[in-house]
Amino acid sequence: MSRSGFFFPGLLACFAVSFGITVYAPHSQIGALLPSFKDEEGLITDVYPVAQGGNAASGREVYISQGCQACHSQVVRGSESADIDRGWGSRRTVARDYIFEAPPVLGFSRIGPDLTNVGSETWRNEPETDTLRPDKRDRAWQLKHLYYPKAVVKGSNMPSYAYLFEERKISGHPSSDALVLPAHLAPKAGYEIVPSSDAKALVAYLASLNRSSPLKEAGAIAALAPVKK
Numbered sequence: 001m002s003r004s005g006f007f008f009p010g011l012l013a014c015f016a017v018s019f020g021i022t023v024y025a026p027h028s029q030i031g032a033l034l035p036s037f038k039d040e041e042g043l044i045t046d047v048y049p050v051a052q053g054g055n056a057a058s059g060r061e062v063y064i065s066q067g068c069q070a071c072h073s074q075v076v077r078g079s080e081s082a083d084i085d086r087g088w089g090s091r092r093t094v095a096r097d098y099i100f101e102a103p104p105v106l107g108f109s110r111i112g113p114d115l116t117n118v119g120s121e122t123w124r125n126e127p128e129t130d131t132l133r134p135d136k137r138d139r140a141w142q143l144k145h146l147y148y149p150k151a152v153v154k155g156s157n158m159p160s161y162a163y164l165f166e167e168r169k170i171s172g173h174p175s176s177d178a179l180v181l182p183a184h185l186a187p188k189a190g191y192e193i194v195p196s197s198d199a200k201a202l203v204a205y206l207a208s209l210n211r212s213s214p215l216k217e218a219g220a221i222a223a224l225a226p227v228k229k
C-alpha cells in the first residue's frame with residue numbers, strides 16, 4: 001500500500017509542531033511582558049523599565065550604526081558566570097529588561113566589556129582593588145575614551161572614534177565641551193576638539209544604561225561598592 005498520502009500532512013504537522021515550540025510558546029510566555037511597578041494604595045511607583053527618550057534614544061541609534069555591539073554585549077549572566085564578580089552588574093538580566101527595545105542590542109561577542117549597566121554608579125571593568133581604576137567615568141571621561149581610548153585606559157585596544165569629533169578654531173571663548181587632552185594629543189594652539197551631536201548622544205546613551213533595578217524573576221541583587229562617578 002502506498003503511504004504517499006501521508007507525506008504532505010506529515011510535513012505540515014512537523015512544521016506546526018516546530019512553530020508551536022519555537023515561536024508560539026515563547027511568545028505566549030514573554031511576548032506580552034509589562035514593566036514591573038509597586039502599587040501602594042493606588043499610588044504607582046518604582047516603574048521599571050521605562051522607554052528611553054531624547055538624546056539617549058538617538059544615542060542608541062548611533063551605537064547601532066557604529067557597530068559597538070560587535071564587541072560589546074548587553075547581557076549579564078547570573079552567579080553561574082563571572083559577570084557579577086567582574087563588576088558588570090548586580091544581577092542577571094531577564095527578558096523584561098528589554099521590553100522597550102526593538103531590537104535589543106544584546107551583542108554577539110565580548111571583545112570589550114559588557115555594557116548593560118555602564119551608566120550605573122557601581123559599574124567597573126577591573127578588580128575592585130585595582131589602583132589603575134579611573135577615579136570617575138563621567139561624561140567627560142567617556143568622551144575622551146571614545147576620542148582616544150588609550151588616553152584614559154592603559155593599553156586599551158578599543159578602536160578610536162575620533163571621527164565623531166571635530167577640530168575647530170576657537171572663536172571667542174573655548175567651548176565648555178572641548179576635550180581636555182594630554183599634550184601629545186592636544187590640537188595646535190588656537191584650536192579645540194569638540195564632540196559632534198552623535199558623540200554627545202552616544203555618551204548620553206551610555207549614561208542611561210542601567211538595568212540594575214530589582215525584578216523578582218531576576219533573583220538576588222549583589223551588593224557592589226559604588227565607585228566615584
Ligand code: HEC
Nearest residue numbers: 066067068071111112113118125137149153156157158159
Ligand atoms: C573592535 C572592538 C570594539 C568596538 C567596535 C568597540 N569597543 Fe568599546 N571596548 C573595546 C575593548 C577591547 C574595551 C576594553 C578596553 C578599554 O576600556 O578601552 C572597550 C571598552 C569600552 C568601554 C568601557 C571603558 C571603561 O573602562 O569604562 C566603553 C564604555 C566602550 N568600550 C564603549 C564603546 C562604544 C560606545 C563603542 C561604539 C562607538 C565601542 N565601545 C566599540 C572594544 C571595542
